[in-house]
Amino acid sequence: MNPEKIATSRCYAGEQRRYRHESDTLSCSMQFSVFVPPGFSPDSPVLYWLSGLTSTDENFAQKAGAQRIAAQLGLVIVMPDTSPRGEGVADDPEGAYDLGLGAGFYINATQEPWRRHYRMYDYIVDELPTLAEKTLGLTHSRRAISGHSMGGHGALMIALRNPERYRSVSAFAPIVAPMSCPWGRKAFSHYLGGDETQWAQYDATQLLASNPLPVPMLLDQGDADEFLREQLQPERFVHAAKTCNYPLDYRVRAGYDHSYYYIASFIEEHLRFHAQHLR
Amino acid sequence: MNPEKIATSRCYAGEQRRYRHESDTLSCSMQFSVFVPPGFSPDSPVLYWLSGLTSTDENFAQKAGAQRIAAQLGLVIVMPDTSPRGEGVADDPEGAYDLGLGAGFYINATQEPWRRHYRMYDYIVDELPTLAEKTLGLTHSRRAISGHSMGGHGALMIALRNPERYRSVSAFAPIVAPMSCPWGRKAFSHYLGGDETQWAQYDATQLLASNPLPVPMLLDQGDADEFLREQLQPERFVHAAKTCNYPLDYRVRAGYDHSYYYIASFIEEHLRFHAQHLR
Numbered sequence: 054m055n056p057e058k059i060a061t062s063r064c065y066a067g068e069q070r071r072y073r074h075e076s077d078t079l080s081c082s083m084q085f086s087v088f089v090p091p092g093f094s095p096d097s098p099v100l101y102w103l104s105g106l107t108s109t110d111e112n113f114a115q116k117a118g119a120q121r122i123a124a125q126l127g128l129v130i131v132m133p134d135t136s137p138r139g140e141g142v143a144d145d146p147e148g149a150y151d152l153g154l155g156a157g158f159y160i161n162a163t164q165e166p167w168r169r170h171y172r173m174y175d176y177i178v179d180e181l182p183t184l185a186e187k188t189l190g191l192t193h194s195r196r197a198i199s200g201h202s203m204g205g206h207g208a209l210m211i212a213l214r215n216p217e218r219y220r221s222v223s224a225f226a227p228i229v230a231p232m233s234c235p236w237g238r239k240a241f242s243h244y245l246g247g248d249e250t251q252w253a254q255y256d257a258t259q260l261l262a263s264n265p266l267p268v269p270m271l272l273d274q275g276d277a278d279e280f281l282r283e284q285l286q287p288e289r290f291v292h293a294a295k296t297c298n299y300p301l302d303y304r305v306r307a308g309y310d311h312s313y314y315y316i317a318s319f320i321e322e323h324l325r326f327h328a329q330h331l332r
Numbered sequence: 333m334n335p336e337k338i339a340t341s342r343c344y345a346g347e348q349r350r351y352r353h354e355s356d357t358l359s360c361s362m363q364f365s366v367f368v369p370p371g372f373s374p375d376s377p378v379l380y381w382l383s384g385l386t387s388t389d390e391n392f393a394q395k396a397g398a399q400r401i402a403a404q405l406g407l408v409i410v411m412p413d414t415s416p417r418g419e420g421v422a423d424d425p426e427g428a429y430d431l432g433l434g435a436g437f438y439i440n441a442t443q444e445p446w447r448r449h450y451r452m453y454d455y456i457v458d459e460l461p462t463l464a465e466k467t468l469g470l471t472h473s474r475r476a477i478s479g480h481s482m483g484g485h486g487a488l489m490i491a492l493r494n495p496e497r498y499r500s501v502s503a504f505a506p507i508v509a510p511m512s513c514p515w516g517r518k519a520f521s522h523y524l525g526g527d528e529t530q531w532a533q534y535d536a537t538q539l540l541a542s543n544p545l546p547v548p549m550l551l552d553q554g555d556a557d558e559f560l561r562e563q564l565q566p567e568r569f570v571h572a573a574k575t576c577n578y579p580l581d582y583r584v585r586a587g588y589d590h591s592y593y594y595i596a597s598f599i600e601e602h603l604r605f606h607a608q609h610l611r
Binding site: 062063064065066069115116118120121275277306308309310312313314315317318 | 341394395585
């Protein structure tokens, strides 16, 4: 079934749109946002943006100021939600922000009560791009992927597992080693169960050890990020990349925290990085 | 009492801050946001931004992307809340979005139950700038004012009544004639009572007839704005300005609606307009 366009606003001479569709993968109704730049054509390149904990498809659309540069570069941006949604979709009974709704972690859950709906990996890698690119009339599948925090984990992990699908990847303050931090361990134990050998397929730092095909990669981190030491630990990923000679452009930003004020300050560098590889 | 800084994030090499203070004018605790550009000095110019219905001090800070240009121009931005807040502050008993909390309309109420707290005109014209400029260490009082929708009404009305206080004024999709539209008539009748002669002091279109001193003025309007005909009616203001030869730079934006996607698309033009007059 085709996505239904439920909102549209002109934005930097392009269009900011919102769609709703029934997801076969997630067994629920989903929404996603899209920026269509002026001068759009069927071979326009497309960036997939994955948001962080508690976000929906709208946070990046509203707060990053990315459309200004995407309009200049002729870049489509597709912004999915961060988890399945709606009646009947399991949530954390205590309403924790880091499990359940808004916290899908871009993985396929295998455990109850999550495994029916929480299949965000398949949704982001397969169903959403197929659907979005068909709806927009994109024919060339020139894709890049980026994200923030939990979405930075998603972008790195998905690009490392699917290097043939993405021309480039970048991440702001990503959870690079979910198996080694509280956010990731909590989510993976609930969604995937106690067998940690099942976790490694979704851990970007672990994936580096399997000698993946290199994708041009930009990793961005603010050094005043309140989650830096306990949750993010970029040094784990940087070290693993060095060990296996994986090419990595690592940029540390003095004084910046985890907020969208940080993302907005550097999104232009990321979009220009992607545009270069999407040519 | 000095405002307390309750949050700060680095943003475009400057600082996005949030302050809390006890307001004598409004008899409640208030918050406001500030962007301090890199290269700040005591004679930096300052733009006051007034937001629209339902907003707080954070909407413009998060959604307009103004900090990027303000950083380039060395412009401070002060973003107040849109109404008094907190326990004991009257609100519409039915929770309407266009009366009470989030809907102060930048006027001094004279009627019960509003008149104790709803004194946003005095707050924006006097208390807030005195406090904010002292807190930031600004010494030169080079001020401009701008806003959106209800805040566009506030900016135009306040600049027309205080031309000596502002070097320039601009407005996105302002309520130019509150006495002549449902939003304004509802708010003014509750806050000011039934005597419409008391309303005219807060109606930008009415104020033009009193032959005010000209302030450089930019009026911006999207022609796909969903509130254009019933609530905004810019033609009333444009006509009044022509009638009294008031200089007005009126820019109509084809296809743009009332959202922050519209504001973000043109905020750069507004900040450059103000910077030119703040030199």
